[in-house]
Amino acid sequence: MIPQEIIRRKRDGDELDPADIRSFIAALAAGQLSEGQIGAFAMAVWFKGMSREEIVALTLAMADSGDRLQWGDIDRPIxxxxxxxxxxxxxxxxxxxxxxxxxxxxxxxxxxxxxxxxxxxxxxxxxxxxxxxxxxxxxxxxxxxxxxxxxxxxxxxxxxxxxxxxxxxxxxxxxxxxxxxxxxxxxxxxxxxxxxxxxxxxxxxxxxxxxxxxxxxxxxxxxxxxxxxxxxxxxxxxxxxxxxxxxxxxxxxxxxxxxxxxxxxxxxxxxxxxxxxxxxxxxxxxxxxxxxxxxxxxxxxxxxxxxxxxxxxxxxLGGPADLMENPVRYLARAPVEKPVLAARSGWLAACDARGIGVSVIDLGGGRRHPADRIDHRVGFSELLPLGSRVSAGEPIALVHAADDAAAARAAAALAAHYRITEDSPELTPVISTRI
The missing domain is CATH 3.40.1030.10 (Nucleoside phosphorylase/phosphoribosyltransferase catalytic domain)
Structure with missing residues (x-):
């Protein structure tokens, strides 16, 4: 197997043989390919795509690059x-x-x-x-x-x-x-x-x-x-x-x-x-x-x-046996909890869900870099769903933060992520399509 030939063929839009895909992925898993070769292969796929047969071969080759779990002694569907x-x-x-x-x-x-x-x-x-x-x-x-x-x-x-x-x-x-x-x-x-x-x-x-x-x-x-x-x-x-x-x-x-x-x-x-x-x-x-x-x-x-x-x-798996009965004993709470208040009366019509996720990261509840430590206590709770009718000054969520300053920033950010309108919104179904 010559890696650059496989890369060239995919770059030119050819359909790769399953055996070549398996050989390329085996070499990748064994550390025999440079990062340049791996990146070139990925970019060729990005531009030229793959047929269903190629994607199946790629998926199987990657699955076979390590262990496969066996469940033969379990008589229930896996x-x-x-x-x-x-x-x-x-x-x-x-x-x-x-x-x-x-x-x-x-x-x-x-x-x-x-x-x-x-x-x-x-x-x-x-x-x-x-x-x-x-x-x-x-x-x-x-x-x-x-x-x-x-x-x-x-x-x-x-x-x-x-x-x-x-x-x-x-x-x-x-x-x-x-x-x-x-x-x-x-x-x-x-x-x-x-x-x-x-x-x-x-x-x-x-x-x-x-x-x-x-x-x-x-x-x-x-x-x-x-x-x-x-x-x-x-x-x-x-x-x-x-x-x-x-x-x-x-x-x-x-x-x-x-x-x-x-x-x-x-x-x-x-x-x-x-x-x-x-x-x-x-x-x-x-x-x-x-x-x-x-x-x-x-x-x-x-x-x-x-x-x-x-x-x-x-x-x-090592957790407390009575977690269901005594969650307060085990799940740490943030020291500051602050309500987020509706800026005006009306209907919660839309929100920036991605922005809410980013706000959790800003509180310390997610990572900006792989080595970052997470503060598991922080986040938002009691979020009202879209379509809720609210009055000015009514809570639409509760911020959980490590300190007062972080709570204030997060509350302001969350309020800005919601749009309140005079008319009731038409909401998207939570499940739209089955494939």
């Missing part, structure tokens, strides 16, 4: 969900235990915050003692006995993706749909999944602000995953406002516990969680229809079974 990221998107925290309570095994490998979006692992790290990187034996044990485990990616899973992404990040090739597709799916294939559902976000708080582009990405992910042997579907969901009524780490974890205790009924968040639970159950053959799947998910919530699964998972 299923997972992936989100392209958003603000206040803590769906995974509730979805995994709900799906497990309904009979699925969910080995969920999640990530940290990226840009303005929050990360599931950062939220879980607000739980004292929770191990986000257990060894393989403990991960397998928790999935087997609790039904689900939410952890971080290890270096042994799809290592080629890690090196390729690091180069993409500094060569302006992150936003290539073939490379995004292979990056997401290679890790999911390495996790040994049988079924997968995808949450592709669209809106001003999503990485894909354009609906047409979001649909192209969703179609690519679904076709490639199915082509690689994993039963997959996608829902396109709205990210023009925070999904939960909280944005941050410990505040979103408290939101999760409230949800599992039945406290978030009839919200946009509940609609998304139940829709994805139903989709997972149907794809795995446990439910025959979305209505049946949603009914199963609702019963898992109302009976307390999902909360029991979550508590067992947390305990087995």
């Amino acid at each position: 299923a997972d969900k992936h989100s392209t990221g958003g603000v206040g998107d803590n769906v995974s925290l509730m979805l995994a235990p709900i799906a497990a309570a309904c009979g699925l095994a969910v080995p969920m490998i999640s990530g940290r915050g990226l840009g303005h979006t929050g990360g599931t692992l950062d939220k879980l790290e607000s739980i004292p003692g929770y191990r986000i990187t257990p060894d393989a034996d403990l991960f397998h044990k928790v999935v087997n006995q609790a039904g689900c485990a939410i952890i971080g990616q290890t270096g042994a899973l799809a290592p080629a993706d890690g090196r390729l992404y690091a180069v993409r990040d500094v060569t302006a090739t992150v936003d290539s749909i073939p490379l995004i597709t292979a990056s997401i799916l290679s890790k999911k294939l390495a996790a040994g999944l049988q079924t997968l559902v995808l949450d592709v976000k669209v809106g001003n708080g999503a990485f894909m602000a354009d609906r047409a582009q979001a649909e192209i990405l969703a179609q690519s992910l679904v076709e490639v995953a199915n082509g690689a042997g994993v039963k997959t579907s996608a829902l396109i969901t709205d990210m023009n406002q925070p999904l939960a009524d909280a944005a941050g780490n410990a505040v979103e974890m408290r939101n999760c516990l409230d949800f599992l205790a039945g406290g978030k009924a009839d919200t946009r968040l509940e609609a998304v969680v139940l829709a994805f639970a139903a989709e997972m159950l149907v794809k795995s053959g446990i439910a025959v229809s979305s209505d049946e799947g949603e009914g199963m998910a609702r019963r898992a919530l109302s009976s307390g079974k999902a909360a029991e699964v979550f508590a067992r998972m947390v305990s087995m």
Whole structure:
């Protein structure tokens, strides 16, 4: 294999043979390619694209670059969900235990915050003692006995993706749909999944602000995953406002516990969680229809079974056994809490969801650089949804900050992120398309 020949052919728009793609990715994983060669390959793909067959070959080669998890001794369907990221998107925290309570095994490998979006692992790290990187034996044990485990990616899973992404990040090739597709799916294939559902976000708080582009990405992910042997579907969901009524780490974890205790009924968040639970159950053959799947998910919530699964998972991964019963004891609160007041009377008609995510980072709840430490206490809670009628001076959110100055800045910033109008707005459905 001559790397520059593969790069040249892709640069010229040729379709690469799967064997050449495998050889290139094997060399990448083995450290045999220079950063210049990796960057040139990524840029060639960015400009010339890839066929479905090429993307499948790339995804499989990246999945095979490290370990593949095996679940042969677990007699339940192995299923997972992936989100392209958003603000206040803590769906995974509730979805995994709900799906497990309904009979699925969910080995969920999640990530940290990226840009303005929050990360599931950062939220879980607000739980004292929770191990986000257990060894393989403990991960397998928790999935087997609790039904689900939410952890971080290890270096042994799809290592080629890690090196390729690091180069993409500094060569302006992150936003290539073939490379995004292979990056997401290679890790999911390495996790040994049988079924997968995808949450592709669209809106001003999503990485894909354009609906047409979001649909192209969703179609690519679904076709490639199915082509690689994993039963997959996608829902396109709205990210023009925070999904939960909280944005941050410990505040979103408290939101999760409230949800599992039945406290978030009839919200946009509940609609998304139940829709994805139903989709997972149907794809795995446990439910025959979305209505049946949603009914199963609702019963898992109302009976307390999902909360029991979550508590067992947390305990087995090193967290407190009584987190559900005593969240105040374990989830640290910020020393300053300040209400954000509506500047005028009217309807909350629109917001800058991305700006809200950036404001969480400004409070210290996210990273500007990879080595930054996160303050898990800070963020926003009690965010009113768009379409709410407010009076001047009425709270529209609560800021959680490390000091008074930070709280004042964040409150002013959050108020500026919302638009209040005299007329009731027409809102976008939270779930728009199934692919």
